[in-house]
Amino acid sequence: xxxxxRGPMSALTEFxxxxxxxxxxxxxxxxxxQQQNQPEAGPSNARPSPRRNxxxxxxxxxxxxxxxxxxxxxxxxxxxxxxxxxxxDAYTALSKSMWTNTPKPAVGSFANCASCEKxxxxxxxxxxxxxxxxxxxxxxxxxxxxxxxxKPAAPRKRKVPAEKRTVVHIEERSFPTLVSVCIDVIARxxxxxxAFGDIGALNMDAISKALSKNRSLTSENATLFxxxxxxxxxxxxxxxxxxxxxxxxxxLNPNLTNLRLDFCGPLNDTVMASWNxxxxxxxxxxxxxxxxxxxxxxxxxxxxxxxxxxxxxxxSPRFSLDCLKTLIENSKTTLRRLGLREVGKLCDEWLxxxxxxxxxxxxDLAEPSESLTDDAVITLLAAVxxxxxxxxxxxxxxxxxxxxxxxxxxxxxxxxxxxxxxxPELTDAGVAAFxxxxxxxxxxxxxxxxxxPELGTEALEAIIEHSxxxxxxxxxxxxxxxxxxxxxxxxxxxxxxRLDVGWCRSVDDWVVKKILEGCRxxxxxxxxxxxxxxxxxxxxxxxxxxxxx
Amino acid sequence: MADVEMTPAAADNDWVRVTSDDGYxxxxxxxxxxxxxxxxDMLDTAGNYAEAIARTCPVQQRGVIVEKLLEYMSFxxxxxxxxxxxxxxxxEFMDRIPxxxxxxxxxAADYQNM
Numbered sequence: 001x002x003x004x005x006r007g008p009m010s011a012l013t014e015f016x017x018x019x020x021x022x023x024x025x026x027x028x029x030x031x032x033x034q035q036q037n038q039p040e041a042g043p044s045n046a047r048p049s050p051r052r053n054x055x056x057x058x059x060x061x062x063x064x065x066x067x068x069x070x071x072x073x074x075x076x077x078x079x080x081x082x083x084x085x086x087x088x089d090a091y092t093a094l095s096k097s098m099w100t101n102t103p104k105p106a107v108g109s110f111a112n113c114a115s116c117e118k119x120x121x122x123x124x125x126x127x128x129x130x131x132x133x134x135x136x137x138x139x140x141x142x143x144x145x146x147x148x149x150x151k152p153a154a155p156r157k158r159k160v161p162a163e164k165r166t167v168v169h170i171e172e173r174s175f176p177t178l179v180s181v182c183i184d185v186i187a188r189x190x191x192x193x194x195a196f197g198d199i200g201a202l203n204m205d206a207i208s209k210a211l212s213k214n215r216s217l218t219s220e221n222a223t224l225f226x227x228x229x230x231x232x233x234x235x236x237x238x239x240x241x242x243x244x245x246x247x248x249x250x251x252l253n254p255n256l257t258n259l260r261l262d263f264c265g266p267l268n269d270t271v272m273a274s275w276n277x278x279x280x281x282x283x284x285x286x287x288x289x290x291x292x293x294x295x296x297x298x299x300x301x302x303x304x305x306x307x308x309x310x311x312x313x314x315x316s317p318r319f320s321l322d323c324l325k326t327l328i329e330n331s332k333t334t335l336r337r338l339g340l341r342e343v344g345k346l347c348d349e350w351l352x353x354x355x356x357x358x359x360x361x362x363x364d365l366a367e368p369s370e371s372l373t374d375d376a377v378i379t380l381l382a383a384v385x386x387x388x389x390x391x392x393x394x395x396x397x398x399x400x401x402x403x404x405x406x407x408x409x410x411x412x413x414x415x416x417x418x419x420x421x422x423x424p425e426l427t428d429a430g431v432a433a434f435x436x437x438x439x440x441x442x443x444x445x446x447x448x449x450x451x452x453p454e455l456g457t458e459a460l461e462a463i464i465e466h467s468x469x470x471x472x473x474x475x476x477x478x479x480x481x482x483x484x485x486x487x488x489x490x491x492x493x494x495x496x497x498r499l500d501v502g503w504c505r506s507v508d509d510w511v512v513k514k515i516l517e518g519c520r521x522x523x524x525x526x527x528x529x530x531x532x533x534x535x536x537x538x539x540x541x542x543x544x545x546x547x548x549x
Numbered sequence: 550m551a552d553v554e555m556t557p558a559a560a561d562n563d564w565v566r567v568t569s570d571d572g573y574x575x576x577x578x579x580x581x582x583x584x585x586x587x588x589x590d591m592l593d594t595a596g597n598y599a600e601a602i603a604r605t606c607p608v609q610q611r612g613v614i615v616e617k618l619l620e621y622m623s624f625x626x627x628x629x630x631x632x633x634x635x636x637x638x639x640x641e642f643m644d645r646i647p648x649x650x651x652x653x654x655x656x657a658a659d660y661q662n663m
Contacts, residue, residue, distance in 0.1 A: 175629055176639050178621045178658035185643055185651045195648040207652055210659035 104128070104135065113137035115144075125149060183216050190221055205234060212237035212262070219245030226252035231281075234260040238267075246271040250278030258310075260286040272297040276304040283334075284310035291316055298323040306330040312339030312364070319343050321350055328353040337362035341392070344369045348376035355383035364392040366419065371398035378407040385411030392419040394448070399423050401430025409438050417446040421475075428456045435462035443470030450477035450500065457483035460490075468493045477502040477526070487511050491518025502528035509533055565592055566605040567619060573612035575619055582606065584622035584629075586662035610657045617646065617654055618661060625663070 009017070016022075105111050105122045112119055114134030120126075125148040127141045128134075141148050189195045208225055211217045218240045225233060230253050235241070238261045241249075246267055253259075256279050261267070267290045282305050295318055302308075302323065308331040313319060319340070327335070335357050340346060346368040354363070363384070365372070377399060381388075391412070393399060404426075408415065420426065431449070444467040449455060460482050463474075471493055476482065477500045484506040490499065491514035499515065499522065501507045507530045515525060527533045565582050567575045583589040588608075591600040600606050608615050621642070628637045646654065 175625065175637070178618070178625075178661070178663050179655060181621070181639065181643055181646065182651050182655040182658055185646050185648060186655070188643075189648045189651075192648075196652055197649040199652065203656070206656055206659075210655055213659065 111135055113140055115140040179210065179214065180216070183211065183214075183221065186224065187221050190223060193224065196224075208234060209236050215239055217241065219248065222249070223252065228252070228254055231255055232258040234258075234262075235264075236262045238262065238264045241266060243268055243271050247274040250275045254278065255281055257281050258284040258286075260284075261290075262288040265289050265291065268292040269294055269297040272301045276300055279305065283308055284312075284337075286310065286312040286339075287316075288314045289316075291318065294318050295320050295323055299326045302326045302330055307334045309334050310337035310339075310362075311335065312337060312341075313343070314339065314341040316342075317344035320345050321353075324350055325353050328356055332356055333359070336360060339364040341365070342367045346370075346372070348372055351376050351380040355380050357384060359387055360384050361387050361414075362390040363388055364390070365396075366392045366394035366421075368395060371396040373398055374400055374402045374407075377403050381407040381411045387414060388412055389414050390417040390446075391415060394419050394421040394423070397422065397424055400425040401427055401434070404430060404434035409434055413439060413442075415439070416444055418444055419446075419448040420452070421448055422451040424452070424454065426452050427454055428458045431455055432458035432462040435459070435466040438466060443467035445470055446473040447471060448473070448475040449479075450475045450502075453478055453480050455479050456481045457486040460486040464489045464493065469495065471496055472521075473498040475500040476504060477528075479504050482506060484511070488514060491515045493519055495521055497521050498524045500526040500528075502526050502530065504530060505532075507533060563604070567615060568605060568607045569612040569615040570609050571612050573615065575615065577619055577622070578626075581619065581622045581626050584625045584663060585618070587660060588622075608657070608661075610653065613650060614653050614657050617650065618657055620645070621658070621663070 104126065107122055107124050107126075109122050110119050111122050111126075112134070113136055114129035114132060115136055116139075118137055120137035122135065123138075125138070126135050127146055127148055129136050130144065130146075136144065138148060186196075193199070204225060208217070211221065212235065215237050217235060217237055219242050222235065222238075222241060222245060225235070226249065233249075233253055233256055238246075241264075243266050246264070247270070250271075251274075259279065259282060264287050267287070269292070272293050285305075285308065290313060293316065298319060299322060303326060308327070311327060311331070324340070336359060338354065338357065338360060339362070340350075341364050346365060347370060351372065354360075372393070377393065377396075381391075381403075385408070391408070393403070399420075408418075426449075447463065447467065449459075449463075455476070456479055460476060460479070463471075464486075468489075472495050474490075474493070474496060475498075480503060482504050487501065487504060487507050488511060490496075490501070490511070496519040499519070501511075501515075507527060509532070512525070512527065512533055516522065563579050564576050565579050567577060567582065567588070569575075579592065582592055588606050590596060591598055591606050592604065594601050608618065610618070624642055628635075631637070
């Protein structure tokens with residue numbers, strides 16, 4: 001026996017080896033039994049073993065019959081090794097076949113039945129006698145109540161739980177909406193636009209919005225909105241358009257003057273390069289999320305499209321000062337609207353070229369990575385403020401009241417729309433003073449001063465005094481400390497259409513009642529986060545109410 | 550007319566009227582009307598809207614569009630409850646939508662939130 005060779009062993013083999021039983025010892029014991037004519041091996045057969053007092057764990061367990069013959073030293077050595085790693089509670093009972101002592105004869109050989117003593121042929125179904133050594137013939141085995149052909153019970157498999165319910169759930173969710181069915185029908189006929197009848201009578205912009213809602217606008221069905229006679233095109237969710245789809249857009253809409261693409265993430269350098277030869281009449285470009293377009297592609301595009309009137313991009317970390325300079329060089333005299341929102345590289349240096357745009361009416365420089373400074377903004381507004389109707393400087397956290405007092409107040413006489421959200425340096429008194437003196441009463445139409453928690457009663461009263469009759473949209477979301485007497489005056493703003501008073505603690509049901517009764521034009525009122533507002537009007541307890549007059 | 554007050558059993562089984570822009574009028578079970586979220590909100594008795602009180606829901610579309618909307622709503626309310634093994638004949642329904650009205654229908658479906 002090669003002791004050094006170890007491999008996979010059955011539990012029985014392992015047990016036999018640990019108790020020192022080897023093929024050699026078995027053969028010797030069989031010989032002993034035959035000699036003594038004793039059918040059963042038992043303790044009577046055992047003689048005191050010199051190993052009795054050893055640390056072998058089976059000694060105390062009464063398996064003395066297996067210790068008839070002392071194994072050679074290698075098994076003992078093995079035993080010691082095993083002791084260290086084997087479990088104390090290891091299964092040590094003898095297998096049934098050990099009791100029968102005699103191994104089963106080979107299949108096909110003859111044996112004498114232990115019960116009826118007739119000769120029979122051993123098969124693989126032959127069973128050992130339960131009463132003693134030897135094997136039973138088939139009739140005796142059956143008579144003993146055992147079924148020789150019985151198969152061992154297959155191990156039961158556990159059922160996977162709750163499978164059925166999951167299936168039902170998926171089925172319910174996947175019920176097609178009528179919108180999706182319609183989109184499928186459109187896709188089916190997309191190559192035959194005339195099948196859709198007289199499209200001209202329909203509001204294609206509304207269809208574009210409906211398609212964009214579920215992000216179902218694709219390169220295929222977007223062609224519905226293309227046409228050589230188109231001058232304006234707006235796609236509200238272009239996420240699923242491929243770069244090739246954008247190029248196609250350029251080829252199929254040669255006469256576009258106004259292009260707006262929201263969520264145009266796949267737009268890349270290749271597309272911009274292909275657009276250099278498209279849209280010769282383009283005057284207005286509005287892109288949300290063109291973050292893949294690199295500097296060189298912007299410059300080439302802006303050079304090939306001079307005399308733009310509106311250039312509005314949101315979210316571009318790659319648009320650089322050089323791109324801006326190219327834009328100004330080519331469109332200085334025509335540019336009216338400029339939007340560089342969430343443009344990562346924006347800094348004070350950018351304001352110098354912007355200051356050259358003399359006719360600019362719309363400027364959006366909101367949500368930069370790093371704030372502009374007071375001095376730079378004041379210098380810019382001194383240069384171009386006169387014509388500006390819309391200014392958005394949200395998120396420039398370093399700007400202070402000085403911008404209001406020295407930048408906006410003296411220079412911006414045509415301002416109607418102002419957004420200054422998230423400017424923590426603004427103070428209540430500073431904003432109040434600004435509105436007290438600004439523009440001799442020419443009121444604003446849109447004002448967004450949300451997320452400025454320092455602002456409060458004084459500022460709001462000054463705003464209402466200044467622009468109360470003209471404001472259509474007002475957002476004071478987050479003015480946590482604004483006083484009750486001030487918010488009560490909100491009800492006097494006749495033209496107000498949209499109002500957000502979220503997170504203003506002094507707003508309650510009575511204030512809301514006054515607003516709803518006083519602002520006859522109100523279309524939307526947001527009261528998110530207003531704890532004391534129960535919201536009976538719309539029956540909406542989520543904190544938001546949409547009401548119509 | 551007083552507020553609509555109905556027992557829950559009657560609430561699901563009564564008839565509501567859906568009218569089109571050009572004067573057509575359709576009577577459907579409330580269960581069918583509820584297949585459209587917009588219509589369900591309009592007819593919700595808790596909302597106390599004029600539509601709920603009159604049990605009439607005007608849809609600002611042509612009759613042919615309203616008819617197709619209601620066809621889908623019946624289709625949905627009928628097949629929504631079938632077991633997972635039964636197939637919903639969406640393809641057949643799709644075949645019944647003429648391409649001439651599909652864009653209008655898309656807008657109407659978008660408004661009806663279904």
